Amino acid sequence: MAKVIVTGAAGFIGSNLVEALLKRGEEVIAIDEFTDYYDPALKRKNIAHLHSSPNFKLIEGDIQCLDWHKLLTNVEVVYHQAAQAGVRASWGQGFRAYTERNINATQVLLEAAKDAKHLKRLVYASTSSVYGDAETLPTHEDICPKPVSPYGITKLAAEQLCELYYKNFGVPFVSLRYFSVYGPRQRPDMAFHKFFKSVLQDQAIPIYGDGEQTRDFTFVSDTVAANLAAATVPEAVGEIFNIGGGSRVVLKQVLETMEKIVGLPIKRNHIEKAMGDARHTAADVSKAQKILGFQPQVSLTEGLTKEWYWVKSLY
Numbered sequence: 001m002a003k004v005i006v007t008g009a010a011g012f013i014g015s016n017l018v019e020a021l022l023k024r025g026e027e028v029i030a031i032d033e034f035t036d037y038y039d040p041a042l043k044r045k046n047i048a049h050l051h052s053s054p055n056f057k058l059i060e061g062d063i064q065c066l067d068w069h070k071l072l073t074n075v076e077v078v079y080h081q082a083a084q085a086g087v088r089a090s091w092g093q094g095f096r097a098y099t100e101r102n103i104n105a106t107q108v109l110l111e112a113a114k115d116a117k118h119l120k121r122l123v124y125a126s127t128s129s130v131y132g133d134a135e136t137l138p139t140h141e142d143i144c145p146k147p148v149s150p151y152g153i154t155k156l157a158a159e160q161l162c163e164l165y166y167k168n169f170g171v172p173f174v175s176l177r178y179f180s181v182y183g184p185r186q187r188p189d190m191a192f193h194k195f196f197k198s199v200l201q202d203q204a205i206p207i208y209g210d211g212e213q214t215r216d217f218t219f220v221s222d223t224v225a226a227n228l229a230a231a232t233v234p235e236a237v238g239e240i241f242n243i244g245g246g247s248r249v250v251l252k253q254v255l256e257t258m259e260k261i262v263g264l265p266i267k268r269n270h271i272e273k274a275m276g277d278a279r280h281t282a283a284d285v286s287k288a289q290k291i292l293g294f295q296p297q298v299s300l301t302e303g304l305t306k307e308w309y310w311v312k313s314l315y
Contacts, residue, residue, distance in 0.1 A: 003027045003075050004231075006241050007063060007109070008278040009243045010034065010043035012185045013125065013178075013223055017079055018050060020224045029071065035101075037086065038188050042232035042314075046050070046185050063105035068112030076122055077231045080109060081125045083155065086189055087276045090151035104152035107161055108262030120314045121172050121237070122162070123230045128216070128242070128281050131154040138190070138216075138284040141177070141240050149276030156261075157241070172237045174230040177222075179244035179283045183220030183303055184310035192304065195258060196311040204267035211270070214280045216244040219298035219306075229292040236291055244283025246296045257301055263306050 004021060008014040009030030021028050030047065050056045059066070063082060072078075084090075106124070113122055124166040129152035130145040139315035147153045165171040198205040224277040226243045230236050258267050288294035298306075 001025055001026055002077065003063060003171060003297055004077040004079065005031060005071065005075050006079045006081060007031045010047045011081060012046075012156035012187050013181060013220060014079075014081040014182070015185055016220045017081065017224050017227055018047065018056070020228065021027070022050065022053050022055055025055070028057070029055060029075070030058045031066070031082070032058070032060060033082070034042075034060060035084075036080070037084065037089070042188065043140075064100070064108050068109065069116045069261070072116040074118050076120045078109070078113065078119065078122045079125075079227055079231070080106065080122060080220070083125065083223065085151070085187065087129060087149040087151045088274050090149055091275065094292065095150050098151055098154040103161070104155050107160035110128075110161060110165040110171055113171045114165055117258050119172065119275065120232045121174060123227055124159060124162050124173055124175045126159045126175045126177040127152065127155045128177055128244070128283065129278070130159065130177060131278070131281070133278050135159045137241070137261065137280055138282040140284040141242055141287055151276065163238075164195040166238050169255070171233060174236045174238075175240040176226055176230055176243045177240065178223060179216040179218050179281055181218050181220055181223050183205060183307050185220070186307060192307055193311060195255070197315060198306055199258070199262050199264060200312065200315050201268060204269035205255075207268050207270050208277060209273035211268070213277070214248050214250050214282065216246070216281050217254075217300055217303070218243060218296065219303035222298055225297075226288065226292060226294050228244070233292055236269070239287075239291065241288040241292060242283040242285050243288060243294065244296075245300070246254045246283070246284050246285055247300060247301060248282040254300070257304055258308075261305050288306070295301065
């Protein structure tokens, strides 16, 4: 039975990952700071059902203040999901939280990882935001990253730190660039959660710009599967992978699909384009398919339906 650490374990992707690891019989040390970027009560709810598992241990704290040398004793895999998320909040006064939680926290973890005797893999949760407005769609991993948000810049800096620690100290990192992950437990500041909540409250949903922007949406269980593969496939070490849903959809189409699922017309409120939002994202996932055996399983309709039932149960 492997011993693993998941940072950001009470978050959207982290909590789904912890659940999958426990189902596989792994011993999980879950780390979360329960920051207030969104309601920490939601994060506590995400993992409430896991406390009864004998293989689950929760540590509450700031990554930069923990005793990592002690924590990493006998740990084989670290899934580093913790981050300060959100593209739009990364401008202005809020930026310091991004440098602290995305860059500095990752550096602290990497410093400890280089001396960890049993560590076989450090899986870093990166983001499609590192590409910005990519010149080529679908976008492959070798394209020069050009973030268009301060958030994207901090995530890219942390990813490049991982590469440095791999090249100089042999820290066995793998980076996964997530494309628009959705599904149950999605953060309340993320589009689909906001949209479904608005439907429940009979409010118009906010659309940034003209609604013609496209995204490559990835269901959370497919993202979890990619993490599990990244932690085990030998050829993955030192590599960067796009993790996308494999289907690029125009936002307007998504709304039509949502209307079918909820059985109601959705009211729309168009507001101006947000700074830092990429116009189009599309993942070329051929590298992840080849090396990780990554194959998205959940269609947008199926995934949205699952999220709709979850949002209804939440509110």
